[in-house]
């Protein structure tokens with residue numbers, strides 16, 4: 199499809215390209231001050247005004263057809279024509295958004311680095327941007343659109359992290375789309391060393407990149423495609439507080455502006471219409487955020503296994519102001535809570551969909567035909583699973599549910615990765631709802647949000663590994679994997695990243711990648727390197743410790759190799775390859791001292807007895823965890839058998855629906871309980887490792 203060795207997807211080979219994760223964010227934080235009257239059908243006609251949004255009298259000039267644009271409460275998520283279309287060249291939106299009014303740092307961007315929680319999009323900006331419609335250039339250029347694009351965005355250190363003197367451990371190399379995580383680790387003898395993890399993605403965005411730039415890098419290129427029957431999905435994934443909501447919040451509005459611009463210019467008089475819906479998945483249930491979560495939505499499958507959301511309201515919109523008000527209203531209704539890392543953390547997955555439909559035969563009385571769709575998903579935080587053991591019951595239930603959907607997402611990704619014909623979309627509400635967005639002609643943009651702080655290192659690595667896995671989907675599984683850096687760095691030329699084949703997404707999106715410098719010359723874009731205050735290039739020493747990446751038997755393995763306790767803490771020479779000076783920022787002398795001391799090589803030989811006691815405990819706990827895992831796998835197999843029987847019986851004529859529902863419900867609860875239990879054990883073990891200052895590969 200996209201050439202360059204990219205995997206081809208057909209409607210049989212269901213595509214699920216997104217990794218997932220979760221977040222809490224609010225696309226807009228405050229109520230927009232505009233409410234729809236109870237039970238009223240909201241119709242927006244152009245140009246809509248807030249008064250109309252209140253559902254008051256129909257505006258002059260509306261046609262009767264326009265006044266009945268609320269969809270009939272049954273949104274067929276699969277109503278799109280899934281016939282595959284060849285790769286197409288879609289028209290680019292326009293030449294440089296800045297030219298038409300997207301000023302840097304203005305509009306919906308948030309230049310405030312102090313992390314103010316509630317940020318409002320300025321009304322004046324919105325109204326001003328409506329005027330861009332008039333300025334839309336006739337000239338268009340063709341731009342290929344990658345099937346999957348994985349972008350990483352690093353946020354700045356926040357006040358709390360700065361106060362705690364946490365280090366920024368992420369180096370971003372925008373020119374090569376690579377980033378490096380510097381992880382401080384402890385050997386089993388408690389000596390420290392720094393391990394580098396390098397990743398390459400389709401784009402990496404550092405803390406200075408604005409939301410406008412994020413939009414241009416991620417969603418803008420796919421917008422024109424949805425006029426060509428494409429379903430595009432944009433996800434934010436990352437740990438709590440990593441910036442998912444901050445990143446996602448402005449995107450739908452910016453996309454709506456571009457969609458309207460295309461509707462009013464390129465596709466003028468072609469009968470296209472734009473519809474907005476906004477719902478959340480909370481506790482495994484669906485709620486309409488544009489209906490004040492008043493009633494629970496039902497997801498149904500029709501005879502053709504198409505998923506429909508019964509009761510979800512869709513609003514036809516034709517101006518930016520109305521869309522903004524709807525987004526604000528939905529965002530304000532969204533479920534949020536507090537986590538350790540984020541005071542206003544999303545508890546739900548929020549899904550905002552912009553659907554393009556077309557009038558049938560220019561006739562307003564017939565329901566318009568779905569053409570394409572753009573979905574924005576702000577997922578709940580990826581480590582919310584930790585809450586399952588630490589918090590109150592409600593939080594634990596939320597955590598379990600979030601875990602379930604994230605696990606289901608992973609399962610879908612794994613299944614796609616293995617070219618399985620059956621993709622387990624039914625694993626969670628989230629994957630069920632998203633199913634149609636990943637089959638047929640789809641485009642997926644995943645934005646992995648990461649925190650720069652040393653305290654978040656483990657979560658950051660998890661997020662990046664997840665992103666890496668998704669990226670590998672887009673290129674037939676040969677993505678550069680996150681490696682402990684030993685062999686590849688030693689064997690490769692001075693700059694290991696040079697040896698990395700660019701991702702196929704990058705191949706396909708050459709001109710977009712060119713624009714990853716966001717429209718201005720690369721030179722300008724690259725941050726000026728501060729004068730190095732500390733160069734942590736290590737002396738070349740012989741690597742003597744091998745690390746096992748397998749979870750089971752790490753300690754045993756170390757012991758059998760005689761590495762416990764190790765004689766001398768040696769640092770693999772490959773961690774900081776010669777020929778490439780790793781410049782890191784030492785923020786103050788104390789920190790510099792710290793960094794230096796973390797590089798020191800203690801030579802004290804630990805007494806075996808000193809080391810053995812905690813180690814034996816850990817060994818025992820490790821064994822317990824592995825046994826529990828084994829037991830869980832066995833139980834899962836039993837459950838699977840039970841499910842197969844259940845399905846077999848369900849296919850028999852005259853089967854009892856009640857019995858089926860009850861048994862299925864039991865099976866699912868059992869499954870979920872097993873996973874939650876194992877997760878709790880795993881977290882307990884991780885905590886113990888941390889208490890003992892032992893860090894392992896994730």
Ligand SMILES: Nc1ncnc2c1ncn2[C@@H]1O[C@H](COP(=O)(O)OP(=O)(O)OP(=O)(O)O)[C@@H](O)[C@H]1O
Pocket residue numbers: 220221222223224310311312313314315352353354356405436437438439440441442443444445537539540542543544577578579580647
């Ligand atoms: N790139 C950024 N620049 C400045 N501030 C940011 C950036 N990213 C995030 N923030 C700030 O960090 C805080 C947490 O961000 P946000 O709520 O988006 O995280 P989240 O990933 O959605 O968290 P959760 O999963 O808990 O909902 C917010 O106050 C936000 O304003």
